[in-house]
Amino acid sequence: MAKSASQSSSQPSFFFRYGPEITGLLALVGATLVFELLVRIGVVNRFVIPPPSDVILAFERVVVEEDILGRTGATAFEMIIAAVASVVVGVPIGAALHRSALWRRAMEDWVGAMAAAPIVLAFPLFLVLFGRSPKTIIVMAFFHGLAPIILKTIEGLSGTRKVLINVGRSLNMTSSQLFWKILFPSALPVIFTGIRLSWTFVLITVVGVEYLINLGGLGQLINELAERYDLPGTYAAIFFVILVSVFFFILLERVELWLRPAR
Amino acid sequence: MAATGEMKAPARRAVAPAIGGAPVTARAVLLVRVVVALAILAVWEGLSRSGLFYGEVIPSLTRIVASLGKLLVDPVFYKNLQVTALETFTSLAIGAALGVVTGIVLGANRFLMRAFEPYVYYLSPTPRIILFPVMIMWFGVGPASKVALGALSAYFAVALSTAAGMRQIDAILIRVGRSFRATGWQMATKIYLPAMRVPILNGIRLGMGTAIITVLLAETKLSNQGLGYMIMQVYTRFDMPGLYAILIVVFAIAGACNALIGKLAREQV
Numbered sequence: 264m265a266k267s268a269s270q271s272s273s274q275p276s277f278f279f280r281y282g283p284e285i286t287g288l289l290a291l292v293g294a295t296l297v298f299e300l301l302v303r304i305g306v307v308n309r310f311v312i313p314p315p316s317d318v319i320l321a322f323e324r325v326v327v328e329e330d331i332l333g334r335t336g337a338t339a340f341e342m343i344i345a346a347v348a349s350v351v352v353g354v355p356i357g358a359a360l361h362r363s364a365l366w367r368r369a370m371e372d373w374v375g376a377m378a379a380a381p382i383v384l385a386f387p388l389f390l391v392l393f394g395r396s397p398k399t400i401i402v403m404a405f406f407h408g409l410a411p412i413i414l415k416t417i418e419g420l421s422g423t424r425k426v427l428i429n430v431g432r433s434l435n436m437t438s439s440q441l442f443w444k445i446l447f448p449s450a451l452p453v454i455f456t457g458i459r460l461s462w463t464f465v466l467i468t469v470v471g472v473e474y475l476i477n478l479g480g481l482g483q484l485i486n487e488l489a490e491r492y493d494l495p496g497t498y499a500a501i502f503f504v505i506l507v508s509v510f511f512f513i514l515l516e517r518v519e520l521w522l523r524p525a526r
Numbered sequence: 527m528a529a530t531g532e533m534k535a536p537a538r539r540a541v542a543p544a545i546g547g548a549p550v551t552a553r554a555v556l557l558v559r560v561v562v563a564l565a566i567l568a569v570w571e572g573l574s575r576s577g578l579f580y581g582e583v584i585p586s587l588t589r590i591v592a593s594l595g596k597l598l599v600d601p602v603f604y605k606n607l608q609v610t611a612l613e614t615f616t617s618l619a620i621g622a623a624l625g626v627v628t629g630i631v632l633g634a635n636r637f638l639m640r641a642f643e644p645y646v647y648y649l650s651p652t653p654r655i656i657l658f659p660v661m662i663m664w665f666g667v668g669p670a671s672k673v674a675l676g677a678l679s680a681y682f683a684v685a686l687s688t689a690a691g692m693r694q695i696d697a698i699l700i701r702v703g704r705s706f707r708a709t710g711w712q713m714a715t716k717i718y719l720p721a722m723r724v725p726i727l728n729g730i731r732l733g734m735g736t737a738i739i740t741v742l743l744a745e746t747k748l749s750n751q752g753l754g755y756m757i758m759q760v761y762t763r764f765d766m767p768g769l770y771a772i773l774i775v776v777f778a779i780a781g782a783c784n785a786l787i788g789k790l791a792r793e794q795v
Contacts, residue, residue: 282637283636283637283638283639283640283641284640284641284644286637286641287640287641287642287644287645290641290642291645311663311664312663312664364549364550365550365554365555365558366558368550368555369555369558369559369562370558370562373559376781379735379780379781379784380777380780380781381735381738381739381742381776381777381780383739383743384739384742384743384746384754384757384773384776385773386746387746387757387758387761387769388769388770388773390761391583391761391764391766391769392583463651466651466653467651467652467653468653470653470656471653471655471656471743474653474655474656474658474747475655475743475746475747482653482656485656485659486659488659489659489662494663497659497660498660501656501657501659501660504652504653504656505649505652508651508652508653509648509649509652512648512651513648
């Protein structure tokens with residue numbers, strides 16, 4: 264009994280363990296309440312910032328009347344095609360560049376420049392090339408997501424420990440066996456970091472271009488609600504997209520963490 | 527942007543293939559680059575002359591170069607460039623200043639870091655352009671809304687980079703400052719900021735990249751001046767050589783700014 268009491272006293276209390284997180288959450292709730300009050304007493308114009316309670320109520324309307332699930336599906340479809348295509352194309356290019364030191368040195372800087380280039384700004388060009396259709400969004404997202412996967416594939420394969428390669432060689436493995444049994448499994452965690460970066464780019468591009476060209480899923484929804492001057496609806500849709508982005512980002516991060524021990 | 531922050535520029539390391547291979551000379555690398563560049567240009571010109579694409583979709587290289595020349599001597603271009611540059615640098619200044627302060631506060635205090643950094647971290651990779659309607663409502667349709675959106679874009683990259691840099695400061699430097707009884711301001715200006723020059727400059731580099739893109743995108747959506755507006759003007763006129771010319775210039779400017787701050791960051795090491 265005494266032992267259990269001493270054990271429980273040595274355990275930090277719930278607040279002590281999660282105090283900062285609870286404080287952060289309370290600050291968020293507090294800020295929301297302050298905004299509600301400021302809007303209600305007229306300090307903040309409700310035609311600029313709607314009361315947070317209106318935004319919360321608008322969620323239901325946006326979900327029911329604006330077919331948010333269907334729009335999420337449209338955005339997800341575009342994302343999946345672009346994301347899968349960037350992996351299917353990016354990993355082999357990265358692996359091919361890794362195999363040839365000459366091509367790798369010649370092209371790595373160019374791929375790095377492509378990663379930093381404001382590709383999304385070329386959306387009028389893609390509109391002309393592919394028309395005002397989901398194809399434009401998918402192709403742009405694909406190009407935006409390609410460079411991180413190529414770079415991280417090269418980095419991951421280059422980071423394979425020499426001893427592992429020597430073990431493979433001592434077992435008389437062929438180049439193909441060496442790649443599939445040693446290099447690729449060893450590089451997988453780093454490649455997944457590239458995939459996480461790439462898919463984050465893909466999400467940003469898909470939603471951004473949907474908003475800019477007023478086509479597709481969630482981005483178009485925000486644009487339409489803003490053009491109708493439906494303020495609570497616009498804010499609710501923006502919060503929904505932010506939640507989806509955060510959820511997607513956390514999911515990718517968890518998968519990456521899960522892969523990491525394999526390194 | 528946290529997401530982009532992790533993707534470093536390719537490191538200049540000795541390149542040797544994992545599975546054998548001959549050593550690589552700088553001349554051979556240059557040769558490959560020249561051959562690839564010429565091949566791309568030849569394919570482009572071939573496609574342009576093939577008639578496979580409608581009208582002006584892929585104009586000939588000579589027409590793009592002519593448009594580029596025309597653009598670079600056009601005073602209207604420089605007027606719009608000035609507007610975009612002003613919006614971008616104002617947004618970067620505001621976003622970087624707020625980001626550095628936030629980064630120092632979050633990096634210096636573990637409690638505040640645990641309380642608020644997850645929000646900054648997880649909000650950083652969200653598509654910022656969707657906040658443009660909100661910025662228009664708050665700041666109007668003029669340059670202020672573009673500056674606000676650009677500042678918001680730059681803020682996250684700088685704040686996260688500064689907070690990470692703050693946590694990596696050598697503890698001895700901090701103890702030395704405290705042993706001299708330095709005030710908070712002195713600690714910030716004499717210890718923290720000089721020790722964090724590289725992470726802050728890296729954050730500013732990333733922040734500037736996202737600020738440029740966001741400001742230009744906002745200009746394409748709703749504006750009557752700036753390079754983004756110019757892009758939409760040539761697109762509306764279906765002046766494809768003009769569109770390619772502006773995009774080449776914008777890509778070159780973005781790349782040059784990125785390289786300049788990257789060089790500054792490397793020089794401070």
